Every structure is written in C-alpha cells, then in structure tokens.
Amino acid sequence: MTRILVSLAFLFGLAAPVHAEGPMLVELFASKNCRACPAAYKTMKQVEVERGKDVIVLTWAVDYWDYLGGKEKMALPESKDRQRAYIDHFSMRGPYTPQTVYNGLEQAAGNKPAKVGAAMMKAEMAEPTDVRLQRTGKRVVLTGQPDGLADIWWVAYLDADDNKTKMPNPVTSVRQIGPWLGGKAEIELPACESGCVLVVQEAGMGRVLATMRAN
Numbered sequence: 001m002t003r004i005l006v007s008l009a010f011l012f013g014l015a016a017p018v019h020a021e022g023p024m025l026v027e028l029f030a031s032k033n034c035r036a037c038p039a040a041y042k043t044m045k046q047v048e049v050e051r052g053k054d055v056i057v058l059t060w061a062v063d064y065w066d067y068l069g070g071k072e073k074m075a076l077p078e079s080k081d082r083q084r085a086y087i088d089h090f091s092m093r094g095p096y097t098p099q100t101v102y103n104g105l106e107q108a109a110g111n112k113p114a115k116v117g118a119a120m121m122k123a124e125m126a127e128p129t130d131v132r133l134q135r136t137g138k139r140v141v142l143t144g145q146p147d148g149l150a151d152i153w154w155v156a157y158l159d160a161d162d163n164k165t166k167m168p169n170p171v172t173s174v175r176q177i178g179p180w181l182g183g184k185a186e187i188e189l190p191a192c193e194s195g196c197v198l199v200v201q202e203a204g205m206g207r208v209l210a211t212m213r214a215n
Contacts, residue, residue: 025208031072059171060083076174089104131200156196
C-alpha cells in the first residue's frame with residue numbers, strides 16, 4: 001500500500017498548473033456492480049488528497065450493469081447521456097467502467113494510477129482559455145470567448161459527511177443553466193444543499209473551459 005501511495009504522489013505531483021479557469025474537473029463513471037470500481041474510488045480519493053483544491057472529482061453512477069447484481073441507486077439517466085457523449089467525443093467503441101475524464105480532454109481507466117497520472121498531465125498541457133468566472137454573493141459573472149457554442153452546467157453532489165457511499169462525490173442532479181456563445185453573462189446560482197459545481201464546457205461534452213465550486 002505504501003508503494004502505491006508513493007507512486008500516486010509522484011504521478012500527481014508532477015502535473016503543471018491547470019490552464020482552464022478553476023479546478024480541473026475529474027469525472028468518474030462507475031457502478032456498484034463494477035468489480036474494478038473500488039480500485040478507482042481509491043485512486044480518485046488519492047487524487048483529491050494529493051491535488052486538494054486543484055481538482056473537483058465527481059462520480060457519475062450508471063445503471064447499465066444492473067443486470068449483474070443489485071440496482072445502482074445513485075444512477076442518473078444524465079450519467080449515461082454524458083458518458084455516451086464522451087464516447088463519441090473520444091471516438092471510442094462503447095462505454096466502460098471505471099472510465100475517468102479530465103477537463104473533457106483526456107480519458108483513462110480510473111483503476112490504473114499510471115494512466116490516470118498521464119491523462120491528468122496531458123490535460124493540463126492544453127492551451128489556456130480566456131474564460132473567467134467571478135463570484136459576487138449568489139451571482140457569478142462569466143466572461144470570455146469560446147471557440148464555439150458552450151454549455152453552462154450546474155452539478156450537485158454528495159459532499160463530505162453527506163456522502164454515505166463509497167463513491168467520491170456522487171452526482172445527485174445536473175441541470176443545464178443555458179447555452180453560451182461568449183461575452184458577459186450573469187448567472188444566478190441555484191440553492192446548494194451539499195456540494196455543487198458550476199461547469200462551463202464546449203457543447204457536445206468537449207473541453208471544460210471553466211469550473212467553480214459553489215458550496
């Protein structure tokens with residue numbers, strides 16, 4: 001175990017500063033019926049330990065493995081839709097668990113620490129964007145100019161003591177606040193019961209341009 005932790009610290013500690021606005025969005029697609037997922041949970045939790053506020057880890061539970069065991073109670077229809085969009089984005093044959101995605105730029109098996117570390121470093125080498133999020137009270141001002149259409153997502157998840165599952169930060173709901181073509185936009189933040197994150201992402205589940213914790 002000690003050797004694994006040292007390896008993770010080495011891999012995640014080498015990453016360059018994040019070039020997207022805000023913490024890197026690390027997304028895990030998982031299910032309780034996935035035998036490799038517990039190892040991915042450990043890897044993702046270690047990423048959180050090593051990188052701290054530099055990352056936001058979210059687990060999107062899927063139900064397509066329900067036929068192998070009990071029902072995945074945390075699964076959302078949006079989880080499958082989001083993963084399918086990533087599968088198209090990365091030109092892959094089909095979805096799998098435990099898949100991880102990094103700022104919409106790289107993907108890797110979440111139970112493979114070496115591949116996770118490599119994917120994070122590649123994602124962080126992306127050219128910086130001019131998209132910015134600035135919060136004032138319950139409002140956020142979004143500025144910048146994406147290359148094309150972008151989507152603004154509001155994602156709620158179970159944080160800290162609210163999370164009774166083994167999944168790191170399981171998503172409980174997601175809503176599209178609206179499309180965005182650039183310029184200045186003011187966003188009224190919805191109420192947040194546990195953990196929430198605002199995500200600005202290129203349409204079609206492309207590159208994540210900006211993130212902001214909202215809890």
